[in-house]
Amino acid sequence: MPDTAEATEEPSSTRLPSSVGASIEDGPVPGEAFGHPTDTFDVEPPYVPDPTEIAAVEKFEDRFLDRELSWLHFNQRVLELAEDPTVPLLERARFLAIFASNLDEFFMVRVAGLKRRIAAHVAVRAASGLMPREQLEQLWATSRELMKRHALVFNEQVIPDLRDEGIEIVRWSDLDRDERSVCKKLFKDRIFPVLTPLAVDPAHPFPYISGLSLNLAVLVRHPKTGTEHFARVKVPPIFSRFVPVGNQRFVPLEDVIGEHLKKLFPGMEVVHAHTFRVTRNEDLEVEEDDAENLLAALEKELLRRKFGPPVRLEVEESIDPTVLDLLVSELGVRREEVTRLQGPLDLRGLHSIADLPRDDLKFPAFVPTTHAHLAEFESAKPVDVFDAVRRQDVLLHHPYDSFATSVQRFLEQAAADPHVLAIKQTLYRTSGDSPIIDALIDAAQAGKQVLVIVEIKARFDEQANIRWARKLEHAGCHVVYGLVGLKTHCKLSMVVRDEPDGIRRYTHIGTGNYNPKTARLYEDLGLLTADPAVGEDVAHLFNNLSGISRNTTYDGLLVAPDNVRNGLIEQIHAEIANHQSGRPAGIRIKANSIVDEALIDALYLASQAGVPVELLIRGICALRPGVPGLSETITVRSILGRFLEHSRVFCFVNDDSPRVWIGSADLMHRNLDRRVEVLVRLPEGPNVDAVGELLDRSFSPETNAWELASDGEWHRNTGDLHLHQALIDRQRKRR
Template identity: 80%
Template sequence: MTQEALPSHLSGSIEEGPVDLLPVSTSETFDVEPPYVPGDEELAALEAFPDRFLDREQSWLHFNQRVLELSEDPKLPLLERARFLAIFASNLDEFFMVRVAGLKRRIAAGVAVRAASGHLPKEVLESIWATTAELMERHAAVFQDQIIPALKSEGIELVRWADLDLDEQKKCKKLFKERVFPVLTPLAVDPAHPFPYISGLSLNIAVLVRNPKTKKERFARVKVPPIFNRFVPLGNQRFVPLEDVIGEHLKKLFPGMEVLQAHTFRVTRNEDLEVEEDDAENLLAALEKELLRRKFGPPVRLEVEESIDPEVLDLLVSELGITESEVFRLPGPLDLRGLHDIADIDREDLKYDAFVPSTHKQLAPVESASPVDVFKTTRRGDVLLHHPYDSFATSVQRFIEQAAADPHVLAIKQTLYRTSGDSPIIDALVDAAEAGKQVLVLVEIKARFDESNNIRWARKLEHAGCHVVYGQVGLKTHCKLAMVVRDEVERGGGIRRYTHIGTGNYNPKTARLYEDFGLLTTNEAIGLDVAHLFNNLSGFSRNAQYDELLVAPDSVRDGLIDQIHAEIGHHQAGRPARIRLKANSVVDEAIIDALYLASQAGVPVQLLVRGICSARPGVPGLSETMEVRSILGRFLEHSRVFWFENGGEPQAWIGSADMMHRNLDRRVEVLVRLPGEQPVEHIGALLDLAFSPETGAWELDGDGVWKHNGGTGDLQKILIDKQRRRGRSSSRTPAAQDPASSR
């Protein structure tokens, strides 16, 4: 696929409706026009590799396999390994709810469009069943054979009902009687009671009971209440699954009946409310609208304990309307998301060493304990933040809080995609509005699985007097922007814009767990670009020109391809050339083809991809100079970085966009070119470390297989240690060392 051969759903649609409110960037974004344009020979060399794209669904499953491999790593702290098992389970749930559900919709609608990998939806789905079955069995085996014995050796026991002593049974009996029993609602199936609705991701007990007089057998369903601990604490760090407690007391729910059998099961349903990014999904727009109106989606997976009675299983399969391939028989207990609770227990000796982010050196107090004035610091120079190593609370959060309290601040404008309900960011925006400042908040209420939360705090902002807008029809607003307009006339500076552009959400909780970059700047060109963009999003401005930004859906793909082509030109002219990208996913065919062209021309290409990668590195004649790595660990590698050697004058961009159709075509995304040499050098040094032979990482080969390279260096630990050294150094401030400072 060439640069011009974009996905067909872009053709004609980009200029219809509100999409064209986002103006296309011009070549002014670059210092020079890209000196290279691929010719027929180069394009033919690409077309000679019709299978050059890996299947994205299998690539995602390989990503979750890497998460599973972390749980198998004996070098990691034990409770962290348990947490990775829970993360694997949550990841797979979402994969079925979204990706598998999308494939099933296409098949049901008769849409047989081949994916970029060349596979039909039915072929992809069949490969998913095989791979997920293997992974789920491996997941259960790790839990049973590795984690449970290792926990027991450390005095933490996950036991079943048969393992409880008499005192523990009495404790569970009391818990059931006083707390669990009042909540339970058994639902029987008979001529007067149809088969009950089974909600998605709920854990259930299938019960077979018999009337001792008539000898008739009936089926009933008991839902395991999600409001209680998944694993019931018994004391002395012993835990039993909640369904075991309920299962032992089923006679209380069916008095006068004989309980013959009880088996746990779990259903995953289609719960995706977002149009997917490939061509086929646009043909299903009517179906998507129907799904938005429906309260419940169809089932896509049934998990059962391997001991389930065949007749009970046949009933579930028949009533749920699923196929045999969608049934997964596993050793109990099911639903290991509850291992998060086990990982949270108070055993610091079995967890990662405690880590507290430190204040960025430019924002750290020097001569007093008072917080640094973020505006004063940012006027002195740009601040490149790297979370979670740099504290979010003492940088971005403080930026918004100081803006809310500063009488010289006239306006605050911010995008919010996901945040926590008790966020100090929300509180600061409310305070600013109540203080009479102009506050514009662009809320993306369609953020997947956060819809209800976002609506709730959007209303809170509206009630406080903030101007809340919801972006443009047909586009999700995914960019991470905050702008503060400050009156500095008294300082001789007039009106000044302070801008933050990030790669992660304005969420103080996830900022401690997600790796992200952010730029605080007073750069006038960047500030003007962001001001125009906010006007585009909240009003009907059409005339903005972006000098320092790339903005999707109009210019991110083309802008990055121009940069890639420029590197080819530099290489052909004998100047230094190299391309390094860091992203969550690299799927877009046009971007990948441009990277292939660069590799064919001899340009070194390095991709650091956390999740999905559809590119095939190291293929002779196609991608011999391409290297693809993946780093997982304590923090979720979430930042998006685009670094170019640029003939010896490196450029770097950061932003919100992954290399996926949905990001480049149906979202408002922003990349900003980092101003100044120091931030670019910082990004370059980080990438040097990530691609060092000593740094441990998974490496992708041309067949789509990921293998760990055996490196012993832990990128995140190295950065944590560096941050700690910096924190100790900054704590020895002149104020702390000067005896006079106490006066």
């Protein structure tokens, strides 16, 4: 499973969703946050229920779970996968690395945001009822417990299990003479030349410690005078985190450096050496004067990110008190922001252990297959994607359906097709060697009109997206950075083709990024269609993004910030009306997170009316299910495993004529108010049936999943059906 960085999204990651209520990310009204009037773009007015509806839900004052604590519970579920002995061993090691990476980002963004609000005396109560300081205290208590549990799982479960399989992660004292000789030579030849010890004395101030770097705090003593000096040695990130010493044995890099510190401080006695690690505020704050200055402003802010204030200090539990006092004082962290852990620190490096060539300790190999409507049959030539999509819509389900032989082929064929006149594309995150970028460049160089909407504010991918934007510009593409005050998060691709019967538009609307690498790890849906109505809607939206048009009326799309929230609430109320009239009704939603209060209250109203509501939420859920009188008909599940559940699906029974929407929007403030998001409605037929089958499997009592209780706690249902493996098996049978 990849990081929850939506691309950590989101690097992969896994990226962190926005908060409920008064989060630092929610901030001012869109537009005002960037020094512009709010009429820079249209924002839908909030849905206002009638007074009786308000009274029906507002009497439950504690109806919202805390968004931040819910995220920590999500990362706890990741940790539980590392603890699960039925998960292949190296995959358990990878889940430990993912947990560590996720928690780093949580502190860099969410905890840092709370600290900023407290420092600025912005004491606004969150929707959960907690004040910022109360939130912070609970987050520290919960996260500290999880960090210690994480270290315990690694040292007392995963390390012994790895040892039983012939893979050993040991400390320096466990190495034999030959292994120490290997490390000594490595230190002399490669590590020593790049180390830079930084002393602290009247002539040398305390050095700047970069965020997430691993460091050695070294105390040395002059043998004659007895004077002690502090020095910092950074563990170089260019070397493998765990040093191989032969026979699948590994030692932490800091152990190798720590054992050879005398080489760095000749003539001095090394008294203490302890590893430590600082997490800093690394969220970006960009003031957008206009799109022309956005690149320069963002690049400046990326430099500032490196110097954000600290929010967490991790140290090994054996650290000397004097050294710890010095670190706390010089770094400016509070005692409650210090976490003592059983070493080694920074287990993100376990990805290298998980990558070892031991297939017997990993998930069985899986190769995505080409969608049946795009598959080659007797001909050795690839299927003409345009011909296939003209015949029927193609609903793709990644990673089971190959991204390379569907979306990637769609764009590559468009770039090479002389009948294609134009390609329009959004890019939020993509891979470093992206064939999508190459196809767009090829199309521009072939004389086609190519428009690319690049979101250079995609968190933690900003630098990469700036690089791609400039490369595309140099190739002749028209590159636009979207609308001021909004992130362009929708996943759209449109090809305009000149055909014998006239101009035809082919579109792809997806739930995931145009990233071939994450498409093998993230579960996503995408629709390839030649439907003229959808094509016209997408064309209007691209004009909105690249020009000054502000069309807000679409036939087959819901578009944020214009009408996603209200559109979904209208669908929910339609289900309430159906149920009250005795017609079939029901709601099923699959999303990464749900925190928007207006939508949650609408779902509560549906439940109070008796409408069955099933939610499949991978990450954050601020809705409290199963509360008598409020949410008795609502159930919430979460599925984690081999793939990262990433698609967003909104399904309404609609008197047995299901209405199904898929798209890029989660049910969060940032998605509904501060991003350009798109949901497309699937026409009734086999594609709607396919989505229904997927949801049936997901909500089956036999499916292994976590279920949310009304008190906010998640409990695992260890059913026999593992969704990802079941879908892999189904795909293999179809070959």
